[in-house]
Amino acid sequence: MEGKAFVIMVLTGLCALPSCFPHQYHLVEELKNWTEAQSYCREKFTDLATVDNQEDMAKLHDITGIYHNGHVWIGLYDDINSWRWSLENKSYYGKGEAEFRMWASTKPSNLFTKTCAGMGTDAAWWDGRCNATFPFICYNGAIAAQDSSRFIFVNKSKTWTKAQSYCRERYTDLASVRNQAENDEIKTIIPQGTDAWIGLFRDSWKWSDGSATSITNWNTKNSEPKDNITEACGMSRVGKWETWLCSHRLFFVCYSAPLTKQVVRVKLTKTDSSVDMEDLKEAILQQMNQRLKDRGLSGDVKLRWVKQPDGKIFHKEEKEEEEESCNLI
Known part of the structure; x- marks a missing residue:
């Protein structure tokens, strides 16, 4: 398994796959x-x-x-309902905890320029521009709750993204707020009259x-x-x-999307010449399907390998680097 993990192919033709299926x-x-x-x-x-x-x-x-x-x-469209936490570990959240919200009465504003969230000393949440600078709350998952607070107030003014990086480098992540008790706990560590970033953010413009x-x-x-x-x-x-x-x-x-079959040639570069590409054909196909899914095409495009006249999928090309080409449909 270790050898196969090392042999990650450079899918030189895959990044252009969506253009092979024109709208x-x-x-x-x-x-x-x-x-x-x-x-x-x-x-x-x-x-x-x-x-x-x-x-x-x-x-x-x-x-x-x-x-x-x-x-x-x-x-x-502006996806106003895509609020989610920076800490994506699903096991961290109980039922309904990832959806807990404590917005101020007039928030969120639903403006596409305000896609990051913070908390004030009144414990109410607000949405703001992610490039604005505020202190922030980190979460330290290495600390047991009974020992001391897992939430850390960092009195450094940073943008939301830089605050996220700071928390991930030194602790676990920006703070998620899962329930009323945690919201109340964080309120006590924010100095009076101060606003601070928390780990909530959302996407802005998306395609339907x-x-x-x-x-x-x-x-x-x-x-x-x-x-x-x-x-x-x-x-x-x-x-x-x-x-x-x-x-x-x-x-x-x-x-x-046109319902047609189209052959696409993909070049793959091996990092280990001893590996047989035929042994990895299913893993490669999964990578390709994931790339299509990331581009929103997974429902419209079905991929399968095309065997060449010799019965094999991959054909070795003699170049300075060892490459193999193949067809998929």
Whole structure:
């Protein structure tokens, strides 16, 4: 097992896999709010329009160009319900504890620019810009609860991300707050009149199909994306993206993935020439499927190896480094 773990392949062709399955876009000239448009696209096609690369960007611009000067929904939205803890160890949380919240009465603001959370001396939580600097609360999992507090107030002003790094380097992580008792305990270590980061944060812009926003095309001339809109959804206007309230009724663009078989050649580089690639074919396929899942394509794309005329999957290429190529479909 140790040898196989060492032989992690460089999947030189895999990172481009999504481009092998191009999106087909469909302009729907029916007025719907963003949620209604999403349901329609999922029922009739695959989902609201997602953009993975420049080729998708150009195709989306072409189809929205049919609707001159109009606004159309695409699959971009601000995920206001994605709050989660920096400490991801599921065994740390009992039933419902990962969902415990103590927001102040007017919080969270649901502005996409405010995606990190903190606590004040009133024990109420607030959401703020992650690049703002505050002291913070770390959690030290190495300390037993009966000995002393596992929560540490760090009186150093840092951004949320730098506070997270500090806590992970010196303790366990930024503090998770699992229940009322822990919230009360943390309140006692925050100096009066001070605000401090805790480990709660959320994602901002996502695509409707679950994939991350690896490419954007905001209309910067209009100061997009706007930071004063709650429950914001993304729309395209003559090729540039803007933010609007999701309740507006617009035409929209769906996408579908073509149901075709396509052969993709992948080059793999071995770090140990003694390993037989055929023995690792299932592990490699799992890695590829995970990469597709990370890009939101796992439901649309099925992979399998294609055997070559000699009955084998991998074919060795003579180069300075030992490489093997293969086909998958």
